[in-house]
Amino acid sequence: xKTVIVGCGRVGAELADAFDRAGHDVIVVDPVTRAFDRLPSxxxxxxxxxxxxxxxxxxxxxxxxxxxxxxxxEGDNRNVMAAQLAVEALNAVRVVAKINDPVRAAAxxxxxxxxxxxxxxxxxxxxxxxxxxxxxxxxxxxxxxVHPGGEHHDLPGPVEGAAAGxxxxxxxxGGSASASPAPAGAPNRRxx
Numbered sequence: 313x314k315t316v317i318v319g320c321g322r323v324g325a326e327l328a329d330a331f332d333r334a335g336h337d338v339i340v341v342d343p344v345t346r347a348f349d350r351l352p353s354x355x356x357x358x359x360x361x362x363x364x365x366x367x368x369x370x371x372x373x374x375x376x377x378x379x380x381x382x383x384x385x386e387g388d389n390r391n392v393m394a395a396q397l398a399v400e401a402l403n404a405v406r407v408v409a410k411i412n413d414p415v416r417a418a419a420x421x422x423x424x425x426x427x428x429x430x431x432x433x434x435x436x437x438x439x440x441x442x443x444x445x446x447x448x449x450x451x452x453x454x455x456x457x458v459h460p461g462g463e464h465h466d467l468p469g470p471v472e473g474a475a476a477g478x479x480x481x482x483x484x485x486g487g488s489a490s491a492s493p494a495p496a497g498a499p500n501r502r503x504x
Contacts, residue, residue: 313337316378316404318364318394319385323410323430325350327382332357336380341373365393367401376402383409388416395425414449421453428452 315331317324320342329352332338338357341364342348348359362369364385375381381404383391388411395409408426411417417429433451440446 313379314339314374314377315380315382316341316370316373316375316398317382317384318342318370318391319383319410320344320347320350320359321384321386322350324382324384327384328357329355331380339373339375339378341370341375365390365397367397370394370397370402375404378402378404379406380404381407383407385410388412392420392425399425408452417453418449421455422457424455424457426453426455 313336315328315336316339317328317331318341320328320340324340324342325347328338328340332355336357338355339360340348340351340357341360341362343361343363345361348361351357351359358374360369360373362373364370364383370376375398378398381395381398381402383394383398385391385394391409391411395407398404398407406426408428409420411420411427411429412431414429414432417427417432420427429449429451432447432449436446436449436451
């Protein structure tokens with residue numbers, strides 16, 4: 313399965329490693345080259361320096377027809393833009409955007425984008441641990457509306473080959489993606 317992750321922060325790198333170990337063809341996109349240092353030396357996927365909200369960059373990185381597309385940057389707006397591109401232009405099958413604002417996470421789900429709300433997950437984890445009531449809000453909001461072009465992107469059931477228990481995350485110059493040789497054991501790093 314082809315898995316694309318926009319954002320190589322802590323969560324993005326952890327997910328990239330988990331999907332890579334599960335046998336997925338993983339592509340990680342981040343505008344900051346040193347972000348790829350979070351990937352383990354055993355990572356076999358591609359690390360592409362570029363803007364994950366730019367359609368041409370994502371196409372050159374190989375993001376078209378991704379089975380899984382995860383937008384995991386620190387910015388809600390960047391994640392929504394990347395997710396919209398994945399659904400509308402890149403024909404991605406399952407798309408999830410990390411949204412920190414619980415109100416916006418629910419609103420984007422109503423518009424047809426699956427969202428992950430780290431704020432709700434963390435708040436409920438802390439209050440639950442301390443014996444206080446939890447919000448009852450979902451940590452992942454499945455799309456409840458239909459996003460134009462996204463009728464197919466949220467299939468029910470678990471992802472084949474996904475590692476259980478795995479869990480964040482400027483603009484680069486244009487030009488064609490070129491594979492750069494990587495040291496043995498290092499991810500394939502390209503600039504898009």
